[in-house]
Amino acid sequence: MAAFDDDVIDLHFLGTATVLLRYGDLTLLTDPNFLHRGEAAHLGYGLVSRRVTEPALDVAELPRLDAVVLSHLHGDHWDRRARRGMDRSVPIVTTPHAARRLSGWQGFRHAGGLRTWESGVFRRGASQVRVTALPGRHSLHPVLRRMLPPVMGSMLEFGPTGGPVRQRLYLSGDTLLYDGLDEIARRFPTADLAVLHLGGTRLPGGFVVTMDGAQGAELARRLGPRRIMPVHYDDYPVFRSPLGDFLTEARRLGLAERLVHCPRGQHARLLPHADRATVH
Secondary structure, three states: OOOOOOOOEEEEEEEOOEEEEEEOOEEEEEOOOOOOOOOEEEEEOOEEEEOOOOOOOOHHHOOOOOEEEOOOOOOOOOOHHHHHHOOOOOOEEEOHHHHHHHHOOOOOOOEEEOOOOOEEEEEEOOEEEEEEEEOOOOOOOHHHHHHOOOOOEEEEEEEEOOOOOOEEEEEOOOOOOOHHHHHHHHHOOOOOEEEEEOOOOEEOOOEEOOOOHHHHHHHHHHHOOOEEEEEOOOOOOOOOOOHHHHHHHHHHOOOHHHEOOOOOOOEEEEOOOOOOEEEO
C-alpha cells in the first residue's frame, strides 16, 4: 500500500484484538492472534478456550511490520501461530514481563518492555509513531492479579517524522474499569480513537477479567475519545458479554454517534479530528 499523504490511519480488523494499522510509511500490528476455528488458546494454569471464529488473515499473509504492540502475554493475544510464523527481528513493544519471555526462550530479540507512562518511538521514511504504555489491570482481585500476566494499555501518537502529532489512538488492552484509568484522560485529553477490548471474559469461579459492555461504555464516557471501536468480543467462549451489550450501553450514555462499526475483515479509515470514520 502506498504511503498516505493526508494523515489517514487505516485499521484492518483481523479478529480478537488483532488490528493491522497503517499510517504513512508505517505498518503496525496489535496483539497477534492467528489461531483458527477450533484451535485452543492457552490462558494459563491449564485453562484453554477454543476459538469459534477465523482470523481475517493468516500470519503468513502479513506485510512487513515496523512494530508489534502487545498488551500482554496470553494465548488469545500471542499464540503459537504468531510465535512460529512471525519474523523474529520485528520490534515488539510490550510489558517488561512479556518482553523477558519473548526475547529469551522465544527468540524475539527486539522485544522491549515499557513501564507505565514510558514511551518508545518508531520511524520509517516520513512517518513516526510514539507508543506510550498506559495503566491496565486484568483483574481487581488481589490474588488473581498475581496469577495473571501484567497488562498494559497503549497510546499511539502518529505524525510526520520530527513533526507534530496528527492523530492519537488509544488501545485499552485487557483491562477492567478502575479509577487509575482516569489519569489517561488527564495526560491525553484528545484521543481520536479508542480501541476497546471487551467481551466480559469470565474465568472459572466467575472471575471477570476484561471489560463487559457496561464497563467499556463507561470507560469511553470517561476518556471522551472522538470515536470508539470495539474489539475482543466474540472469538472465544470465555467472552461472555456480547457486542450488543456494549452498543446498548454506549447508546444509553449518548455515545452512539462516536461508534465505529468495523466487522472482522473490514477496514476503518480515520481522518484527523473528524467525527466519523469510513468502513469498507
